[in-house]
Amino acid sequence: METNLRERIGFVEGDITKMDVDAIVNAANTSLLGGGGVDGAIHRAAGPELLAETRKIGGCPTGEARVTKGYRLPAKWVIHTVGPIWSGGNRNEDELLANCYRNSFEAAIEIGAVTVAFPSISTGAYRFPMERAINIALRETKSFLQANQSIKKVTFVCFGREVYNKYQEVFKEVFH
Numbered sequence: 001m002e003t004n005l006r007e008r009i010g011f012v013e014g015d016i017t018k019m020d021v022d023a024i025v026n027a028a029n030t031s032l033l034g035g036g037g038v039d040g041a042i043h044r045a046a047g048p049e050l051l052a053e054t055r056k057i058g059g060c061p062t063g064e065a066r067v068t069k070g071y072r073l074p075a076k077w078v079i080h081t082v083g084p085i086w087s088g089g090n091r092n093e094d095e096l097l098a099n100c101y102r103n104s105f106e107a108a109i110e111i112g113a114v115t116v117a118f119p120s121i122s123t124g125a126y127r128f129p130m131e132r133a134i135n136i137a138l139r140e141t142k143s144f145l146q147a148n149q150s151i152k153k154v155t156f157v158c159f160g161r162e163v164y165n166k167y168q169e170v171f172k173e174v175f176h
């Protein structure tokens, strides 16, 4: 099982909007009306129909996920999830970030996505400590993939070499 698990997780350095997978995950905000960072990049690449659809959803609570089409993106779907804003670690941030991954995986199952790409949720504007966030991401992914066979590949899209190296480091610990 272990090796199979390792084959189902990948890491790339680059721009998530270029990923040709069934679903990419967006690090959105509770309004779902777009923003900067990866949210801005996804809306720019998907085109105006994405905002038209997210506007109809009417928002998303922190830790939850909502699905839209991908429009002009190579990805068929966008799973919008809202990460916690880091405020020291005593406001349930870890659990809320874990929920982002759990709920994004559940959403992927519902739409039948078998390949999914994640950015590093909450580690930019929301200032969640990178290594702590990566630990949560990889532990949640490991337990989800152990329990579910339908998702064939999860790819973490790292914005920069430093982040890429950190994912590799944490991967070795979590999947030792």
Ligand code: APR
Binding pocket: 014, 015, 016, 017, 027, 028, 029, 034, 035, 036, 037, 038, 039, 040, 041, 083, 119, 120, 121, 122, 123, 124, 125, 126, 127, 157, 158, 159
């Ligand atoms: N592809 C992959 N990763 C990216 C991209 C991209 N095109 N652009 C940025 N990133 C990385 C950042 O380097 C960071 O590591 O995504 C991670 C998440 O950063 P943010 O996009 O700032 O997301 P987050 O920290 O979750 O803050 C969300 O920012 O953009 C607004 O509307 C968004 O209010 C929400 C908040």
